[in-house]
Amino acid sequence: MGAVPQTSTISEIALLRAAIDRAAAFLSRRNLRLGLVLAGYVLDAASADEGRRLMARVPLPQRTLSRLFGKHAFTGYQTKLYGSPT
Numbered sequence: 576m577g578a579v580p581q582t583s584t585i586s587e588i589a590l591l592r593a594a595i596d597r598a599a600a601f602l603s604r605r606n607l608r609l610g611l612v613l614a615g616y617v618l619d620a621a622s623a624d625e626g627r628r629l630m631a632r633v634p635l636p637q638r639t640l641s642r643l644f645g646k647h648a649f650t651g652y653q654t655k656l657y658g659s660p661t
Contacts, residue, residue, distance in 0.1 A: 591621055595629040607640070608648050614641050615649025 594617040603610070614633075618626045630638055 588625065591617055591625060591629055592632065595633060607644075608652075610637075611641060611645045611648035612652040615645050615652070618645075619649070 595614065597613070617629070621629060630641070633641065
């Protein structure tokens with residue numbers, strides 16, 4: 576018998592899924608960079624397995640953009656907010 580996930584884990588996964596769905600819908604020409612940053616924050620908080628499962632739900636064009644440019648947009652935004660790492 577498999578273990579039943581804790582309620583907080585289920586709600587956290589639901590919140591991460593909702594955030595990824597919003598980020599995917601937000602990814603357009605007008606909001607490209609901010610959508611990539613939002614997806615970056617969600618994926619940064621997720622485990623590697625959660626990240627793979629969440630990205631599988633994102634439509635292919637947005638997923639491709641995220642894979643190509645997401646890390647750069649996310650780290651650039653963090654550097655702008657918090658300064659460069661020492």
